[in-house]
Amino acid sequence: MKVYPDGRVEFGSSAVILDHAAKNGEPVIVSHAHADHTVRKGQILASRETKRLLEVRYNVNNCEGLSYGKPYNLDGVKITLYPSGHILGSAQVLIEGSGISLLYSGDIKLRRPSSCAPIEIPHAENLIVEATFGTHLFQWPRFERILDQIDKFIRDSLHQDKTPVFLAYSLGKSQELLSILKDFRLPVSVSKTVFQMSKVYEEFGIDLGTYTLYEEEEVVPGILVIPPQKARYLKLANPRFAMVSGWALSRNGSRRTQIPLSDHADFGELLRYVDKVNPRHVWTTHGYSRELASALRHRGYCASVLEEPPDPDLSLPL
Ligand SMILES: [Zn+2]
Structure with missing residues (x-):
């Protein structure tokens, strides 16, 4: 060999x-x-x-x-x-x-x-x-701690009258996040590529909860999930961003909230x-x-x- x-x-x-x-x-x-x-x-x-x-x-x-x-x-x-x-x-x-x-x-x-x-x-x-x-x-925090971080980010954002926007890769990370967000019982909007990939997951019987396609509106109810490269073009009126990635552990000092949920x-x-x-x-x-x-x-x-x-x-x- x-x-x-x-x-x-x-x-x-x-x-x-x-x-x-x-x-x-x-x-x-x-x-x-x-x-x-x-x-x-x-x-x-x-x-x-x-x-x-x-x-x-x-x-x-x-x-x-x-x-x-x-x-x-x-x-x-x-x-x-x-x-x-x-x-x-x-x-x-x-x-x-x-x-x-x-x-x-x-x-x-x-x-x-x-x-x-x-x-x-x-x-x-x-x-x-x-x-x-x-x-x-690189040592991931306990999963429960990551869930607490997600929960706190959503609560704090809504409390400040801002839309919580999760930046997550459109294939894999977004769907892992959607399956977690099911339990939050808030409306979830997703960008086009996240939507397309999520539909394939559903073809194979994976339940990702309810979500709708984000169509570039200035206001959305609840939570938004988009890939990181879309953040700078976002038309949303009052966003607050959280990056969802294992690399979060090496990004101390970033302006954005960092959530170390890794695949x-x-x-x-x-x-x-x-x-x-x-x-x-x-x-x-x-x-x-x-x-x-x-x-x-x-x-x-x-x-x-x-x-x-x-x-x-x-x-x-x-
Ligand atoms: Zn990969």
């Missing part, structure tokens, strides 16, 4: 491409529908939910939809998708062939999600893990995740990949950064 930084994995004469554009027309496995993981050309394999999100979001019509847990034979290599708890349709990819197993995490969340399937963690001998928040600087694993959860997979070798990629690889080595793992040449002192099971 050989693993390359561009997402290519070779098992003997077979190749699997993970979340990257294929150079030779080979099939690509897309872990989930976020733009930094998605390709739009070539033969795409993804979960059924991701297939639908790609159709609606990017007009992709060349994707084959797979069910979680059902093995798929790709040129003699067994591919199985497992829920990763990140957004609707997000998947870890287990690849098995020539007596070797490799798990690609994609983006993962260990906290039980409100709007998608919870993570299921399989064992694999080799692991590629996304290190987005892979440093001790990613924090540092401790990443370590727990690797312990559960229990691999012989780990590659870290993206984000704080060096920091995470170093922490894993301290815990006794044979770990290296995918984008860097392997340490000659480490014996890698390649």
Whole structure:
């Protein structure tokens, strides 16, 4: 088996491409529908939910939809998708062939999600893990504390006669937020992209409560949810903003309220995740990949950064 930084994995004469554009027309496995993981050309394999999100979001019509847990034979290599708890349709990819197993995490969340399937963690001998928040600087507060922050932000805003506006990515974070806001029993308006993505969630039976499409009015009743890039163009008369993101923990001093609701694993959860997979070798990629690889080595793992040449002192099971 050989693993390359561009997402290519070779098992003997077979190749699997993970979340990257294929150079030779080979099939690509897309872990989930976020733009930094998605390709739009070539033969795409993804979960059924991701297939639908790609159709609606990017007009992709060349994707084959797979069910979680059902093995798929790709040129003699067994591919199985497992829920990763990140957004609707997000998947870890287990690849098995020539007596070797490799798990690609994609983006993962260990906290039980409100709007998608919870993570299921399989064992694999080799692991590629996304290190987005892979440093001790990131440790999420207890979920109840985040709910209290959301509640306080809404109450304070309404008390000041302002409209509480949550800035949340249109795919994933907005739907997680909508499922939380159901309990507040206030009218909720959402921007067009949030509305479109939410309708796909509902196609797959996810209850996001009642919400209406925001049509650029100056006044809306209750709460508004829009993606961050829309804030500067907002026509709303009296908004008060809260950014909803794991990066909130690194944004002390911002004028906006920061709510650290994340769809990613924090540092401790990443370590727990690797312990559960229990691999012989780990590659870290993206984000704080060096920091995470170093922490894993301290815990006794044979770990290296995918984008860097392997340490000659480490014996890698390649
Ligand atoms: Zn993602």
